[in-house]
Amino acid sequence: QSLTNKFPVLHYGPVPRTDLETWDFRVFGEVEEEKRWSWEEFQDLPRTKLMMDIHCVTRWSKFDTEWEGVSLRNLVDQGLISLKSSAHHVLQHCEYGFTVNIPIEVALASNFLLATHFDGQPISPEHGYPLRGIVGSISDRDDLLxxxxxxxxxxxxxxxxxxxxxxxxxxxxxxxxxxxxxxEERLA
Incomplete structure (x- = not known):
């Protein structure tokens, strides 16, 4: 890994255009009740700020990045989402049918965030605007995946x-x- 002050842009496919009037966010699968929030409703959910180091598989790292958004752990703890006991994994569904999988332990940890802001500004379209999942490294938290x-x-x-x-x-x-x-688990 090499340290960078920049925030490289890497993704597969074009950057989608987002219409916040029609945008929504769904929670479904092994939950007691499916949820759907409009952008306006999502903005009203409890907010969290995190400082994390991020490490890209392409061998760059960026330290002390500041993120703001919604903590999945908080949504569960506050009863806004009720998971079934059978929920062991999470599949993040993104534009263009792109998916990302993580174990439930990662999704519910303090280093996973449904992020809307980076360094005090809305996330740029190239970095996932209006919403992206963020998982990073928190200093002194060796207990986290x-x-x-x-x-x-x-x-x-x-x-x-x-x-x-x-x-x-x-x-x-x-x-x-x-x-x-x-x-350094990059390739299977």
Whole structure:
């Protein structure tokens, strides 16, 4: 890994155009009740700010990045989402049918965020506007699973809670399913 002050843009396919009037975010699958929020409703959910280091599979790292958004853990703790006991995995559904999979332990950890802002500004379209999943590394939290940055989906539209793991786009293409940054799990 090499340290960068820049925030490289890497993604597959074109940047989608987003109409916030028609945009929505869904939570479905192994949940007691499916949820759907409009952009306006999503903005009213409890907000969280996090400072994290991010590590890309392409061998760059950016330290002390500031994110703001909605914590899935908080939504569950506050009863806004009720998971079934059979929910063991999460599939992030993004624009163009792109998917990213993570274990429930990662999705519910303090280093996973449904992010709308980066460094005090709305996330740029190239980085996933209006919403992206973020998973990073928090100093002094060796207890957290810390996967590479690709495990947070750009242009996020929904979370599907699953009983069984389902490989995401990059995992189907040969990337490591767990993607632990400290074990350098890049390819399967």
């Amino acid at each position: 810390q996967p590479y940055f690709w495990k947070g989906g750009k242009w996020l539209r929904g979370l599907e809670f699953l009983e069984e793991d389902q490989l995401g786009f990059w995992e189907q293409a040969g990337y490591h399913n767990r993607a632990d940054i400290w074990k």
